[in-house]
Amino acid sequence: MRLNAAVALAACLVPAAAIFEDDAYHIDFHHALLGLPKHDATFFQKPYPASKASLLFTISENSTIGVVNPRDGALVWRQAPSPYASGNGLLRSGEDQDTVISAIGDRITAWSSSDGRVVWEATADGAIVQDLEILEQEDGITNVDAKDAIVLVGDGSQGVRRLDGKTGRVKWSYQDASGDVPFQVSSSPTTIYYISLHNTLLGGSKLKVTSLSPITGKKIDQYTLNSDSEIQDHEHILFAGANTAAPLLAWTDKANKVLKFNIIGTKAISTFNVPQSVVEKIVLHAPGRVNSLPHFLVEYRTATGLSAEVYHVDLKKNTISKAYSLPETTGKGTFTVSTSDANVYFTKITTEETTIVSSVSHGILGRWNVKGSPNLAGAYPVHGVSEVVVKTGKPSAVRSAVLFSNGQWALIRNGELAWTRPEFLAGAVSAAWAELPEEETLAHELEVEGHQNVVSAYFHRVQRHIRDLEHFPAWIQNIPKRVLGNLVSKPEESTIDEIQHDTFGFHKLVIVATQGGQLAALDVGSRGKVVWSIDLHQFAPEAVFQSPSVKAFRGYVEIKDSAFKGSLYVNSTTGGLLASKDIPVQPPVASEGQSLISFDLVDGILTGFLGAQSIPEAVWTFDPPAGERIIGYTARPVKDPVASIGTVLGDRRVLYKYLNPNLVLVTTVFDAARTASIYLLDSASGQILHTFSHNDVDISRPIPSTISENWFSYSLTIDSTSAATSRGYHLVVAELFESAIPDDRGPLGAASNASTLQPSAAFGDAAKPHVISQSYHIPQEISHMTVTQTRQGITSRELIVTLAATNSIVGVPRNVIDPRRPIGRDPTPSEAAEGLTRYMPIIPFDPKWHLSHRYDVVGVKEVITSESGLESTSLVFAYGLDMFGTRVAPSFAFDVLGKGFNKVQMLLTVVALFVGVLFVAPLVKRKQINTLWTI
Amino acid sequence: MRTSLATLACLASAVSAARFTLHIPNTPIVNPSTLPSTTYATLHSSGAPIEAYLTRANSFNFANVSAGSYLLMVHCRDYAFHPLRLDVSVEEAVEGSGEKRELVKAWQTFIGNEWDNKGELIGEGGNGVVLETRPLGQKYYFQERQGFSPLSFLKSPMILMALFSMVMIFGMPYLMENMDPETRAEFEEMQKKSPLAPSGENPAQKLQNFDLAGWMAGKTDSGSNSRGASPAPGSKKRG
Known part of the structure; x- marks a missing residue:
């Protein structure tokens, strides 16, 4: 209370x-993103058996589970795992179930399909889940209740487990002590197959298939396939039939020349030759339903085109035969598989068209031309999933969720683009506000005028105005539109042109670089619209981007990454690459007698360099005391305008702010003693201006800090293992003044030419600021x-x-965290006039903030x-x-x-006043005439 | 609820690790089934917190909680919850028996207070104990915009002044006409005495020369301006 x-x-x-x-x-x-969806874990599914519409489920490459409404692309629910989870994410769902089961790292969770709540959770006890399947049928009978999950774990205790579909309890567990690499599990109505890779001495891998009883988990049979000449790597296994009518194993050799199939449960291997000579990638698409026809499609991707072959499996004779092939077409694309009852349909999606064929014959049952979209310009489909609506035995509509090569996840409904989600933005690692060239040119011209003599400046100015006249007709034409748009709030649309002519400056571009090497510009003023996006690989083809960093300059951004030497320069407005000759070189300006000092963290020591020289020379170093290590530093922003150099007190006296542009805040921790220290440095001289130290800090948690104007703040987590009297999180705010006494400027006051580096004659003396600080309890951790x-x-x-x-x-x-809040007493009237309130040890984060x-x-x-x-x-x-x-x-x-x-109300008031004037005018006139006559 | 407990029963493998369930009951503030699925609870002591997401049964299941003292918080987008203090200890079931069992105890706690300053006991029990927490209230993120209301419009002093002068401009001549001649004469006399009354010279000049301090001090001089001894404020208005 x-x-x-x-x-x-x-x-x-x-x-x-x-x-x-x-x-x-x-x-x-807000772009609620998921990351690039994984092919094998993306599917359309009804959230509960009686539901009419299905939802689109996916788990992304960064293990975020997301459910999207296929109608508009809106997120229904999303569960982002804690960032500590490792291993690849798996997501499976049984037919007619109201749950989806995910496995990330060692955690297996069943989620409610419709709202994303947890149904049950289980852990693999330290082992990593390698594969997850749903047991659709047991002894040939479909489960009506919650279907059980079959989990393959590795990295630790290796084996197969069957988890109860209602509770997540382990029904049985099969331990595999052979040391083979666990690969996948697959189930048939009567048997569970556990497929592992047995490494041979020569480097290849043999596929080992162990059949287990679904009821007891006991080993029934085991056989090994001679695949060691082809399989060198996981990559060469195309398919290990997960829950299909025909459990299949398919693999290829390194050169993609031969295709080999095995029907799981038999030892026979069928071999087929790949039709094309040079195939970049082979993908196998098989229906994921148990009661569908045992047909599958093999997709061959070449550098320029796409072709496919459809195979049929005869389950009675255990043979595989080629049914028909689809001819090669130019243009990149992909195939998807969908089922309707027992029928299997294959959908081919390219940038131009969507076609559907049945698995039985090669006749095209539906064809839709895909309309292009600027979002997908230059991109091609990478993988997708489809849902086909069949009416009277013929597919009448198809919708496909397709991942495009530029990272857009799109839904194509009968050839029309229903929505796109910019999922490539999910891995953003660096961003910067772009400075647009247009406003800069004006600033530049004004600068020119400022430096010329009066007459030429005047002519320059007149010329500039005449040049500006060319925009005048367009401006006049736009006026009615703008006025109307102001009255009726119009939907905000933006182009580069509008961003440049934006009166309020709300339309600003942010250039975002993602981990995968994509670069995009977002307009913050028009709801984060992606203005342009490019793939940096086209400029640096060999580079594998780790974490590109973006730095903004006038009209262009500089991108640096450890993957390549030097930098890339990209135009901020168009996304085009700039050659180095196009870039106006703007070396940092240092006037006569001055030199620039830059600083960086080198081997755990903060070092300041004299930057102008070719070989930087260390002028100062900050080496933290023994045992402490620097975990971060924050400098005052380069652009940090300060309107007033002092804080005016309630009695009109002034406390002068300590305004030093070279302030750097260094955070260090002492692991053994669990202490954290904050050092305030002057980056020009390297001198320590102030130090804070905190005991009992949980150093495994983040210690964020920031510095601005004449104040800084940081936040820490109290370590609970210590004997600290309280628990939770602290926020510390400190403000720097030149002197503790109002109307006094400290050591810098009297001298007209003072230096913060050396205020007095004594060597090494620094003008130390007067620091006032307060700390608060906060209810949550700040990251x-x-x-x-x-x-x-x-x-x-x-x-x-x-x-x-x-x-x-x-x-x-800012006034809530003002360190001058009076402690233990109510503010005096003059303090209250300043807006100071009584100190309270806790700052609750008001929902209104x-x-x-x-x-x-x-x-x-x-x-x-x-x-x-x-x-x-x-x-x-x-x-x-x-x-x-x-x-x-x-x-x-x-x-x-x-x-x-209310602009309409204002107009109405003006009109009402005008009507009033019209009404009153005759009255006044009559009165004036009357007065004249009376005189 | 029963299913989730059964889940936990099979999960608890470590001996000295407790498990418990934090349940949100149905309250007049909110039906917990309507809470967003992003609602979750954290158990923080040192290092990374232990997380548990909201289940279908409106509860959070924590398993494998080792002995210690924890800060238990429920994070929800729409509702605020009290922070709790949760202690897990291992005690002997019967003294001297040597058989150990876990004991889970939970209290209210107050952020910004000493950790030992415990509030109401929420619950205690062995493994699998069910604790309850209730939402404090809804979070309101938005500020109401002050809309246009005719009453507040009329209440504004500018409008009141304008209305008053309107009444004076239009109402006064009418009143004057309806007055009986005697009162009218008296009124006119009074108006003449008033410092701002029009008389011969330029009214603006007269206003400039007006000796406010003298007038307020009640000074009467029989100069060019004839002033009343104590003019009524209302009479300043020229009708």
């Missing part, structure tokens, strides 16, 4: 600059923090913290902020697994009319 009281009190004290309900979902956007930025720095700042636990981003007002409100922003790696065209407003963009963008006005939107301003 005390907490309640505290929350209530705090809520009363703090003026909440919350988001208006009508602004939410308009000024902000990242940053500060809002505005154009002039007049608007008060807001601390933007990322809460990983609730997947939210919170803006903490949540910038992400009802969005679940998962996996945020970093939040970046930028100024907008308005002083009141700062743009915020978060990336990681999800993308989130919004704009914040920490001191309210004082320079722009909000949605609360």
Whole structure:
């Protein structure tokens, strides 16, 4: 109850600059992403047996389970695993079930299909799950109840387990002590097959098939296939028939010349030759239903085209025969398989068309031309899943969820693009605000005018205005549209042109680089629309991108990665590669007598270099005390305008801020003693300005920090194993002043030419700031923090913290975390006039501070902020697994009319006044005439 | 619920590891079946927290919790929950028997207070104990925008002043006409005495020369301006 009281009190004290309900979902956007979907774990499925519509289930390459509505591409539910999970993710579902079962690492979980709640959970006790199948039939009878799961575990205790479909309890377990590499499990109505790879001395692998009884888990039979001449690697096994009517093993040799099949349960191997000479990839598509026809398709991908062969399995004779082949067509694409009752249909999806054939004959049953979309320009289908609607024995409609080569996941319904999801953005590792060239040119021209003599500057200016006149007709033409658009709130559409002519500066581009080497530009002002996206591999074909980093310059971005030497320069507005000669070289300007000092972390020691020289020379080093290691550092932003050099007190006196552009905050931890230390350095001199040290810190948790203006903050987790008196998380805020005394500038005060490096004659003496700090308890762990930025720095700042636990981003007002809040007493009237409130040891994160409100922003790696065209407003963009963008006005939107301003009402008032004037005018006139006559 | 407990029964393999269930009962605040599936609970002591997602039975199942003192929190997008303190200890079932069993105890805890400052006991028991936690209230993320209301419009001082002057402009001549001649004469006399009354010279000039301090002090001088001894504020208005 005390907490309640505290929350209530705090809520009363703090003026909440919350988001208006009508602004939410308009000024902000959220791309809830999954990552690239995995082919074998993507399927259409009804969420419960009686459901009419099916949902699209998938598990992505980063093990995020997602369910998407196939109608509009909206996320139904999503479960992102904790980042500690390892191993590849598996997702399976039985027919007519209301659960889907996933296995990530050692955790096997059954989720409710319709809402994503946990049904049961089981662990593999340290072992990693290699494969997962649903036991569809038992003794030839389909289970009506919850179907059991068959799990293959490896890496630890190797073996096969059968888990109860209702509870997840282990029904039986088969241990395999042979040391073979576990590969897959497959089930037939009567037997469970466990397939492992037995490594031979010569380097190849033999396929070993063990049949197990589904009821007891006892070994029935075991045989080995002579595949060691072909199989060198997992990659060469095309298919290990998972739950199909014909459990098949298919593999090929390294050169993709021969295809070999084995019907699981028999020892015979059928061999077929690959028709094309050079095949890049062979994919086998077989229906995943037990009661479908035992037909399958083998897809051959060459460098230019696509062909396929359809095979039939005769289960009575245990033979495989080729039924027909589909001729090669140029253009890349893929095949998908779908079933309707027992019939099997194959859908071919290319960039131009979608065609359907039946597995029985090669006649094309349906053909739709695919309409192109700018989102999919230049991309081709990589893999997909389809759902076919069959009416009177003929497929009448088809929808396919296809992953394209540019990372867009799209749904094509009868040739039409229903939706695309930019799943390639899910692995964003770096982002930067783009500086557009247009505004820069104007700034540049103004600069030119400023440096010329008056007359030539005047002519330059006149010329510029005349040149600007060419935009005048278009501007005039646009006026009616703009006025109407202002009155009736129009849907925001944006092009590069509009971004450049954006009055409020809300339309700003963010350039995002993903782990896979994709680069995309998002317009934060128009709900995160992808303006362009490119694959960096086209510029650096050999490079395998690890984590590209983006740095923005005027009109272009620089991309660096450990995979290649040097940098790539990409135009911010078009995404085109710039040759190095196109780039205006802008070396960092250092005026006469000055030199630049850069710093970096080298071998765990922070070192400052004199940057101008060819071989950097260390001018200072910061080596933490013995036992401590540097875990991170934060510098003051390069662009950090400060409007006022002092804080005005309630009695009109001034506390001068310690404003040093070279502040660096270094975080170190001492593992053995579980302490964390914060060092405030001057990066020009390398001197330590201030130090904080905390005992009993959980050093395995993140210690985020940020620094802005004359204050910094950081957050830590208290270690519970110590004898600390309290538990939870701390937020520490410190503010730097030149002196503790108001109206005093400390050692720098009297001198007209002072140096922070050496304020007095004594060597090594530094102007140490006066530091006021306060720490607070916070209810949740902070994973990242940053500060809002505005154009002039007049608007008060807001601390933007990322809460990983609730997947939210919170803006903490600066006055709440003001370290000058009076402790243990109520504020005096002059302090109250300053807006200071009484110190409270806890800061509850008010829901009204949540910038992400009802969005679940998962996996945020970093939040970046930028100024907008308005002083009141700062743009915020978060990336990681999800993308989130919004704009914040920490001191309210004082320079722009909000949605609360009713333009129609204003017009009506003007009209009403005009009518009033018309009405009153004759009255007044008569009165004036009357007065004249009376005189 | 029974199924989940059965799951746990087979899962608990380590001897000195407790398991328990945190259940959200149906309350007037919210039907727990409507909570989003992203709701989960964390058990934090040191290092990475232990997580448990919401099950179909509106509960969180924790297994393999080793002995220690934990901070138990429920994270939900729409509702706020109390933080709890959960202690897992291993005790002898019967003193001297040597048979050990786990004991799970949970209290309310208060963030920003000492860890030993425990609140209400939520529950205690051996392995598989079911604890209950209730939502405190809904989270409101949005601020209401002040819409246009005619009453607040009328209440604004500017509008009140405008209305008052309207009444004076249109109403006063009408009143004057309806007055009986005696009162009217008296009123006019009073108006003449008023400092701002029009008389011969330019009213603007007169206003400039007006000696406010003197007038407020109740000074009467028989100069060019004839002033009343105590003019009524209302009479300043020229009708």
